Amino acid sequence: MSSETPVDMPPMRFDTKIAVLLRDDLETWQRLNVTSFLVSGLGPTEPEVIGEPYEDADGTAYLPMFRQPVLVFEGTKEVLKAAHARALARALPRAVFTSDLFGTGNDRDNRAAVRAVGTGELDVVGLAVYGPRNGVDKVVKGARMHP
Template identity: 80%
Template sequence: MNTQPLRFDTKIAVLLRADLESWQRLNVTAFLVSGLGSRVPELVGEPYEDADGVGYLPMFRQPVLVFEGGEKTLRTAHGRALDRALPCAVFTSGLFATGNDRDNRAAVRAVPTAGLDLVGLAVYGPRNAVDKTVKGARMHP
C-alpha cells in the first residue's frame, strides 16, 4: 500500500468576500464548488463505501482551499481567472434574493462582466495559475 502523501498538480480554490455572514459563506461555497464538479468531472473521485458495504456519493479527489478578500480582491481574481481561461464559477450578491436556478442564471445574465457584484468565486486549474489568480487573498480563518 502506498503511504506517500499525494501532491496534486492542480488546485481548487474558493474566494469569498470577507464581509459575508457565516451562513452566506457556507451557502456560497457549496454552490460554487457544485459548478466545478459538474464542469470538470475528473475532479470527482470514486464512490465511498463503509465497512458494512453501504455506499456513499463520490466527492472531490483533492482538497478545496477557501480564501477571503475584499471586493477589489474578488474583482482582480475574477479578471485573472478569465484571462487564464480557468474553469470558474461565480456567485453574485443578487443571488441571495433568488430562489431557484432559473432566476439565478437570469440575475447573472442581466449584469455585464465588469459590473458583477461578486461575493464568491471558485476556480480550478494548474497550481501556479490558481495561486496567481487568488494572489492577494488570505486563507479563510
C-alpha cells in the same frame, strides 16, 4: 493485490488546485451557502476532480466527492474583482456567485440575475476556480486563507 493501506501510502500531490474565494464581509451562513453553490459546478464540467465512491466497513455506499482538497480564501471586494478578472484572463474553469443571488430562490432566476449584469459590473461575492496550481495561485493573489 497490494498490501499497502491508505495510511501506508505516500500522500498524493496534485498538479491542480481547487480554490474558493469569498468576500470577507459575508455572514457565516452566506459563506457556507456560497461555497456549496460554487463548488457544485466543478464536478459536472471537470469530471477529473471527482474521486471514486466511498464505502464503509459494512459495505454501505456513499457518493464520490472531490479527489483533492478545496482551499477556501477570503478577500475584500477589490480582491474579488481582481481575482475574477485574472480567472477570466487565464480562461480557467470558474463559477461565480454575485450579491444578487441572495435575493433569488431558484436556478433559473440565479442565471437571469447574472445574465442581467455586464462582466465588469458583477458584484462578485464568491468565485471558485480550478486549474494548474500556479495559475490558481495567481488568481487568488492578495487573498488570505479563510479562518
